[in-house]
Amino acid sequence: MSTASNATATDAATRKDAVTTVATMPYLSVNNIEVIYDHVILVLKGVSLEVPEGKVVALLGANGAGKSTTLKSISNLLRAERGEVTKGTIEFKGQRVDKLTVNQLVRMGVCQVMEGRHCFQHLTVEENLLTGAFTRNVPRAEIALSLDKVYHYFPRLKQRRGSLAGYTSGGEQQMTAVGRALMAQPKMILLDEPSMGLAPQIVEEIFEIVRDLNGKEGVSFLLAEQNTMVALRYADYGFVLENGRVVMDGAAKELAGNEDVKEFYLGLSPGGRKSFRDVKHYRRRKRWLS
Amino acid sequence: MTFFFEVLIGGLLSGVMYSLVALGFVLIYKASGVFNFAQGAMVYFAAITFVGVTEFDISPWIAFPISLIVMVVLGLVVEKVVLRPLVNQPQITLFMVTIGLAFFIEGLAQLMWGANVRGLELGLQDVPLEWVSERWGMSISKFDLAAAGVAAILVTSLALLFNRTRIGRALRAVADDHQAALAVGIPLQQIWGIVWGVAGFVALVAGLLWGSRNGVQFALTFVALKALPVLILGGFESIPGAIVGGLIIGATEKLAEVYIGPMVGGGIEGWFPYMLALVFLLVRPEGLFGEKIIRRV
Numbered sequence: 001m002s003t004a005s006n007a008t009a010t011d012a013a014t015r016k017d018a019v020t021t022v023a024t025m026p027y028l029s030v031n032n033i034e035v036i037y038d039h040v041i042l043v044l045k046g047v048s049l050e051v052p053e054g055k056v057v058a059l060l061g062a063n064g065a066g067k068s069t070t071l072k073s074i075s076n077l078l079r080a081e082r083g084e085v086t087k088g089t090i091e092f093k094g095q096r097v098d099k100l101t102v103n104q105l106v107r108m109g110v111c112q113v114m115e116g117r118h119c120f121q122h123l124t125v126e127e128n129l130l131t132g133a134f135t136r137n138v139p140r141a142e143i144a145l146s147l148d149k150v151y152h153y154f155p156r157l158k159q160r161r162g163s164l165a166g167y168t169s170g171g172e173q174q175m176t177a178v179g180r181a182l183m184a185q186p187k188m189i190l191l192d193e194p195s196m197g198l199a200p201q202i203v204e205e206i207f208e209i210v211r212d213l214n215g216k217e218g219v220s221f222l223l224a225e226q227n228t229m230v231a232l233r234y235a236d237y238g239f240v241l242e243n244g245r246v247v248m249d250g251a252a253k254e255l256a257g258n259e260d261v262k263e264f265y266l267g268l269s270p271g272g273r274k275s276f277r278d279v280k281h282y283r284r285r286k287r288w289l290s
Numbered sequence: 291m292t293f294f295f296e297v298l299i300g301g302l303l304s305g306v307m308y309s310l311v312a313l314g315f316v317l318i319y320k321a322s323g324v325f326n327f328a329q330g331a332m333v334y335f336a337a338i339t340f341v342g343v344t345e346f347d348i349s350p351w352i353a354f355p356i357s358l359i360v361m362v363v364l365g366l367v368v369e370k371v372v373l374r375p376l377v378n379q380p381q382i383t384l385f386m387v388t389i390g391l392a393f394f395i396e397g398l399a400q401l402m403w404g405a406n407v408r409g410l411e412l413g414l415q416d417v418p419l420e421w422v423s424e425r426w427g428m429s430i431s432k433f434d435l436a437a438a439g440v441a442a443i444l445v446t447s448l449a450l451l452f453n454r455t456r457i458g459r460a461l462r463a464v465a466d467d468h469q470a471a472l473a474v475g476i477p478l479q480q481i482w483g484i485v486w487g488v489a490g491f492v493a494l495v496a497g498l499l500w501g502s503r504n505g506v507q508f509a510l511t512f513v514a515l516k517a518l519p520v521l522i523l524g525g526f527e528s529i530p531g532a533i534v535g536g537l538i539i540g541a542t543e544k545l546a547e548v549y550i551g552p553m554v555g556g557g558i559e560g561w562f563p564y565m566l567a568l569v570f571l572l573v574r575p576e577g578l579f580g581e582k583i584i585r586r587v
Contacts, residue, residue, distance in 0.1 A: 080472055106475030118470035120463045122527075122581045131463045134456065135475040180474055 026050035026091075027220055028074065028110070028188060033088030033098075035066075035073050035244075037081070043069045045244040046088070049222075051188065056214050056221040058231040058252065060261075061241035067224035068115055070241065071190045074222070075112035076102050092188070106135045109187035115224075116196060117173040119180075121166030125157055128165050128176050132183030143183075150179040153209055171202035178209070182219075189213075191223040195230060203227065207234045232256040296428040297548050298541055303434035305520075305540015306441045307503075310496040312517040312524065312532040313444065314489045319526045320452065321461040321485040322373070322468075323381055327388040330514025331395035332490060336361050337497030337506045341410050342403040350412075354494075361494050364395070365486030373482055396511060407507040412498060437499050441533065444495060448488070449529045461485060465527070519567035525580020534578060539563045 028051040035044035044066045051057045059067045072078045073085050076098070090098040092110055100108070111132075120128050129150055133143045151158040154175045160168055165176055174194055181189050191210070195203040211234055213219045225231035232238055238255045240248040248261070255261050311333060318326040339360050343353040372387055414436050418429035452458040464471040464481050472478055497506075500513055516539075524535025547559040570577070 075473065077469065077473055080469060101477070102472050103475045103477045111475070112473050114470060114473050118467050118473070120466040120470065122466050123459070123462055127459055127462075130456075131459055131471070131476065132474050134460055177470075184475060 027053040027055075027093060028222065029091045030070070030074060031089045031091070033070075033073060033090065034086050035069050035078065035083055036086050037083045039084075043083070043244050044073070047241065047244065047246055048088075049239045049246060049249070051220055051222050052237075054214070054218050054220055055236045056210065056223065056234060058235035058238040059222060059224040059241060060226075060228050060231060060238055060255075061224075062264075063226070065241040066244040067241055068192055069244075071112060071192050071222065071224055073098075075110060075190050076100060076105055077112060077114075103135060106184050106186070109185070110190065111181040111184050111186035111188070112190040113177045113181045113192060113194070115192040117170070117177045119165040119168075119173045119176050121164065123165060124162055125165050125168060125172070125176050126161040129157070129179050129183050132180035135184055146183050146185065150182050153182070153212065154179050170198050171205070174198060174202075174206055175209075178206070182213070182217075186219060188220040188222065191221055193224055193226065195225060195227040203230055207231075210234060228261065229256075292427050294545075295426075296430075297544050299428070299430055300434070301541035301544030302537050303431065303438050303540070304544065305536040305538065306434070306438040306533070307496075307499060307536075308513075308516050308520045308539055309533045309536025310437070310441050310444070310492070310499060311513050312520040312536055313441075313448065313529065314492040314496065315514075315517055315521055316524075316526065316529055316532045317448070317485055317489045317492060320465050320529075322384070322482060323465050324384040324388060325526070326489070327385065327514075328368075328392035328395055329489070329493065329517070330511040331392040331399070332361070332364070332493035333497040333500065333513060334506075334508065334510040335364065335395050335399040335497075336490065336494035337410065337501035337510055338399050338403045338408070340494070340498060341408045341501070341506050345408075357494055358491060361490030362487040365488075365490040366483050369479065369482040369486050374479060392511070396508070400508075405508065407505050410498065410501040410506050412502040414502065416503065433503065440495060440499070444492065445529055445533050448492075451488075452529060457481075457484065516563070519563040521577070522567040523570050523577055525577025527581045528577065528579035531577055531579030539566070542566060 030047060030049050032046045032048050033044055034042070034046055036042050047066065047070055049057070049059070049070075059070060061067050069078070069083065072081070072083065074090055074097075078084065085098055089096060092105075092108060095108075097105060097108065097110070120131065123131070126147070129147060130143070133146060136143065151161075156172060157175055157179055160172060165173060168176065178189070178191070178194070194206050194210070198206070207230060210221055210223070214221055223231060223235070232252045232255055235252040238249065238252050239246050240255070240261065248255070248258070250258070311329065314329045314332065315326060318324055318329070336357060340350075340353055340357040343356050344350055348356070368391060372391060373384070376384060376387065414433045416431055416433040419432055419435065422428055422430045450458075452461060460471070460476045460481055461484070463474075463476060464478060468478060471481075496513070497510065500510055504510070520532060520535040520539050522535075523538055524531030524533070543559045543562045546562045547556070551558050
C-alpha cells in the first residue's frame with residue numbers, strides 16, 4: 001500500500017516538472033470566458049484555464065460551481081442548452097474554436113464525454129462505439145482497427161459488445177462513453193464527472209484507463225470532478241472553480257496538500273471539528289478574498 | 291374456405307396500405323423520438339401536389355420527381371424553421387409543434403391547390419386478377435397487389451438503411467439521445483433533414499396509393515388515424531413492426547367484419563382496430579417489435 005502511494009507521489013512530481021516546462025505553449029486555452037444561460041443567468045464570470053499538450057488537468061469544485069458549463073462551452077454543447085459564451089475566447093492549438101459547431105470541433109480532435117454517461121440505450125455497445133466514428137470518413141478497415149484498440153483498453157466492453165447499452169452496468173456505460181469518444185481519435189477529451197454514481201473500485205479502474213490513454217495514446221484530458229481526492233491523484237494540474245470563477249490553481253500535488261482544498265473539498269481540517277458558524281464565516285471570507 | 295382466404299388476403303393487402311402510412315410515423319419517431327402528428331397532412335400535401343402538377347399537362351413521370359422535390363424541400367424547411375430551434379426541448383413540446391404543423395400543412399395544401407376533390411389515375415385498375423379467380427375462385431385486387439409490392443420494396447430498403455449504414459446508426463443514435471449524438475459529432479440538422487426528406491418521400495408514395503383509391507381529398511389526412519393502431523401493435527420504433535402491424539390490423543378488421551360483424555349488426559370494421567390496439571396496450575405496451583422499455587433498478 002505504502003509503496004504504491006510512494007510511486008504515485010514520485011510520478012506526480014516528475015509530471016509536475018513536465019508541466020512547468022511545457023506550460024509556455026498551451027494546447028487548449030480558455031481566456032476569461034463569461035457564460036450566460038437563457039440571456040439572463042450568469043454562470044461563468046471570467047474563467048481562464050490552460051491545458052498543456054499531453055497532460056491531465058482536473059477541474060474541481062462543488063455543485064453548481066460551473067465545471068460542466070466550462071466543459072460545455074469548450075465543446076460547444078452549450079448552445080443546445082440555450083447557453084452562450086458572451087465574453088472571452090477559447091483556443092485549441094492556437095486557433096479560435098468558440099464559434100465552431102460540435103461536429104467541426106470533434107473533427108479537430110476535441111471530444112466531450114458528458115456527465116451521466118449518455119449512452120445510446122437502444123444501441124448495442126458496439127454500435128455505440130461505432131457512432132463515435134461518425135465524423136471520420138475513412139475505410140471500414142480503419143474503423144475496425146480503432147474498435148480493436150478500444151476493446152484493448154476496455155476488454156470488458158468486448159464481452160458485452162452485443163448487448164444493448166441500456167442493460168449494461170454503470171461502469172460499463174461509462175467505459176462505453178469514453179470508448180465512444182476514443183473512436184473519433186481525439187487529441188483531447190473533456191471528461192465530465194466520470195466517477196458519478198460508480199463504486200470506488202470502478203472509479204479507480206476508469207481513472208487508470210484515463211492515465212493509460214494519456215500515456216500511451218497521448219490524449220490530453222480536462223476532467224471535471226467532484227471526487228477531488230481521486231481526481232488530484234491522477235491529474236497533473238488542477239483548477240478550483242467556485243461560483244463561476246477560478247479561485248485557485250496549481251500542480252495537483254500542491255493542491256492536494258493545500259490546507260484550504262483539504263478543508264473545503266476533502267473534509268479534513270487541522271483543528272478537529274469546528275462549529276458550523278465558524279466554518280461558514282471562514283469560508284465566506286475566503287471566498288471573497290480569493 | 292375459399293371465402294375465408296379471400297377475405298384474409300384482401301385484408302392483408304389493405305393492411306399494407308395502412309403500413310405505408312405508419313412507416314412515415316416510424317421514420318420520424320425513430321430518428322427524433324417525436325410522434326409526428328403532421329404525417330397525415332404530409333400524405334395529403336404530397337398527393338394533392340402530384341395531382342396539381344399533372345393538371346398542368348405534365349406527365350406523371352415528371353410530376354413524380356417534382357412532387358418528391360417539393361416534399362423533400364418541405365421536410366428540410368420544417369427541420370430548419372421548426373425543429374432546429376427546439377433541440378433538447380421536452381418531447382411534449384415537439385409533439386405540440388407537429389400538431390401545429392399539421393394545421394399549417396393542411397392549410398398550405400389547400401391554399402396552393404384548392405380544396406376540391408380530385409381523382410388520381412395511376413394506371414392501376416382496382417380489378418381482380420383473372421387467373422387467380424379462374425383457378426381458385428378468389429378475387430384478389432391487382433391494385434392491392436401492386437401496393438403490397440411497393441410497400442415491400444420501401445420497407446426492405448428502409449430497414450437496410452437503418453440497420454446497416456453509418457447514417458442509419460446515426461439516426462438511431464439521435465433518436466436515443468439528442469445531446470449525446472451531438473457530443474460525438476453527429477450533426478443533428480443534417481440527420482433531421484435526411485429523416486424529414488425520407489418521410490416526405492414515404493408520404494408521397496402513401497399519398498399516391500391512397501389518393502388513387504379514395505380520391506385526393508381532405509379526408510386523406512385522416513388515414514393517419516388508421517396508422518395509430520398499426521403503430522401500437524407493431525411498435526413505434528420498428529419498420530418491420532409497421533408492416534406486421536398493418537397486416538394484422540388489415541386482416542383482423544376484415545375478418546371481424548365478415549365473421550363477427552353479422553352478430554352485432556355489422557359496421558365494426560371502423561372501430562375494431564382501435565379496440566385491438568387498446569387490448570394490446572394493456573398486454574404489451576411497447577408493441578410487437580418496439581424497443582423494450584429499458585428499466586434498470
